[in-house]
Amino acid sequence: MTSPSSAPFLSIRNLAKSFGSFIALRGIDLDIRRGEFVCFLGPSGCGKTTLLRAIAGLDLQDSGTIEMGGRDVSHAPPSERDFGIVFQSYALFPNLTVADNVGYGLVNRRTPARDIARRVDELLALVSLSDQARKFPIQLSGGQQQRVALARALATSPELLLLDEPLSALDAKVRVRLRDEMRALQQRLGVTTIMVTHDQEEALAMADRIVVMNGGAVEQVGSPEEIYRRPATPFVADFVGHMTFFDAVVTGPGRVRVDELDLLVANAAPFPAGTPVRLAMRPEEVRTRGVSDETPNSFEATIGDLAFLGSFCRAHLEPTRSQKTRIAADFSANAMRDLGIQPGQVRSIAFPPESLHVFAGAAR
């Protein structure tokens, strides 16, 4: 992998933009290193596309600066910024062949026709579409169109590749295959890439770093694992993966209480006793295999309804001591079979202290 160099390739400072009374971006600060694959992740309306378009120069920000490769491009039009872009719609030129689409940006640069043809062949080979060169976009499948758009964006060897929800128009299967291909291609070319997506799975699978956005602000920046394992805010915890939230009260250092349950938390929260907090836990972290009375945070619970979801089952559990508390737990198909889990059973379960996240504030 490319080692991060000292100076960031893309440097965004205090970027803000509003549309009328709607604030799309609230003072965004972000550094992106050369060769990185970064995903902007968030729900619709969180400002991720606005941020991408500001980086491209397609919609200028109201205030703040953007530096690209050490050059201030805050007010430069798109054509003075060095990037290639793939849109959700692909925006392929319908009246031009695949080859002409890919070579579109080369024609204008007074490159000899022979060289253009050679470069187009090279790019089509790169996205495995050499045999489709003479077809028109409408004759291609969605996945092929997406690859043409990618080849066209890469044709001019840009330093930055921008992808605006490039996979969201595709079928689930094709989407998974293409995201692996795109990731491999990006690693091979080493081109700095920013992808906008609302699909957390896509972001987790592809990105070196994820920028989680909400309400025009950055909630957290980190590697996929950091985002998943150590969400910085309840929003991130809730948006990435599944998370069950409990209202809790701090009872001492490393101790919280949820209704009738006293629980240990590993990441010692700096809250004084008596503070209302929100406790969060992922359903797949609920343990039931090999739980004894010695296991920390163990208690008995009744298995409520079970929803079959293929490779795992989602169960709703009611602790015997605290019947108001509802807990979601995912049990793998293996565990279901080995342990013979059935609705109505009472089982010992445990919350591993290191899997509990404590956030400030009571419930909304």
Added chain:
Amino acid sequence: MTDSVQPIAITPAQARIGSVRLNERHVAGALILALCAVLVLIIALPLWALLSKSLEDVNGRFVGLANFIAYATTPTLISSLGNSLFVAGVTTAIVIPVAFLYAYALRRSCIPGKGLFYAAAMVPVFAPSLLSGLALIYVFGNQGLLKSWMMGASLYGPIGIIAAEALYSFPHAVLILVTALALSDGRLREAAEAMGTTRWRMFRTITLPGARYGLISATFVVFTLVITDFGIPKVIGGQFSVLATDAYRQVVGQQNFPMGAVVGIILLVPAVLAFFVDRLVKRRQSAMLSARAVPYAPKPEPGRDIALLGFVILTTLAIVAPYAIAVWGSFVTYWPYNLALTLNNYDFAAFDPAGWDAYRNSLLLASLTAVIGTTLIFTGAYLIEKLKLFPRMRAFAQFLAMLPMAVPGLVLGLGYVFFFNATWNPLGFLYGTLAILVINTIAHFYTVGHITALTSLKQIDGEFEAVSASLKVPFWSTFRRVTAPICLPAILDIGVYVFVNALTTVSAVIFLYGAETKLASIAIVHMDEAGAIASAAGMATVIMLTAIAVKLAHVGLDRLVFGRLQQWRQR
């Protein structure tokens, strides 16, 4: 040379782009500025000239509303206002129900030959409005075949005007109502049928409300067309004066420009009103149909279908027969006493000094207007819709482009007279030339073409310009290589629309032609004035056939374009 594949050394982006972009921005700015300047010149300034002229006396001194007061207190003038309202009101009341039933039959029944009936209803669009007047003279006039049917009443007056206007405005109403009736959710009817709703109740609660905006729109369009039409009252109105003929008489006959301007402004009122109602209606209509609506497919119902077929046949005959008789009349030696066929009436030079030159001028005008107008309209729409620069200037250009829709041709023509005739105007030399006719005709029909172009441009992916910018390709390259080729069908539509209208229009150009640039449609007015009705009908026939031929060529060309040149549309 080796064949090994190497990445091409592409000129470092930053080195070259700077200069390219500078140009691109400047070019875009210059083009948008030029568009604004052109639109101000051909639309805004003439209208301003009209408004200011109405506030001046004959010597050019500002007199406030004195002209309007004089107008309101002169009985002969104010009576034409009443006449105009009466004629337009009655025509609308006749045309709308008939056109609605006609459109209903075409959309909601299973009668055979729908395409043919639709085409037949469109015939009046291809002829100058006066031809319907001439046609009625042939049938019901003093020497008419069926004069006895008039039972002593005179055709020359409100009766003739209303009948001819009804013929002339019918296709415009049908066009709107057919579109309105096309928009309907079939599931509503299925639900109603499932509940056992009676047919009449279904018509009242589903069909009529669904078409209500179309009905409103059609009512205003017909009213405006009739009240601003000049050709028909001129030919068949006799002593019955209306606003349009008053404006002509004041300006051309009495050289009373201020009073002509006052009449022009009065004519502007219904048109402006119609314009805003139409915009309101369009906004509502688009919200009415959800994307998941299922189009209604009529099922055969013998009773209803036979009744509607009878109605449609009768209406079609009533529309087409007068035109056919007028065409026949143009070949007749001496109507109605010697019905032997002859080509003598087509020796136009014997009846009007311009002779066939008028037709040549019309063709020249229509061609130039189509080529220059379509280029201007489409390029203008592209600049307004697709370039993101200079939003204020683009909004201004958009406003000006929509303005002609609210300005009747006669009013625009008056504005041109006042503007280009003004002593201070350095462009005065254009007066009476073909150039001013072309400019005026482009302005007259600008909005419909503009809307066609916008609709077509809006259907194109909005990111083409962004992609081009990222590839450092200037917008004009993308316009030439992608946008214009994709929009070719719309461009053809605009060209044919402008061509046909330039061929048939009378109202604006009647103020602007010169001795060398008399048009066929004006020659018709003059030949009719001189009593050469057969030749007038002959000239109108030539125009109508030309317009229909161009339309047919368009249909053929469209097929060719779609089939051969636009293979990329087919999977």
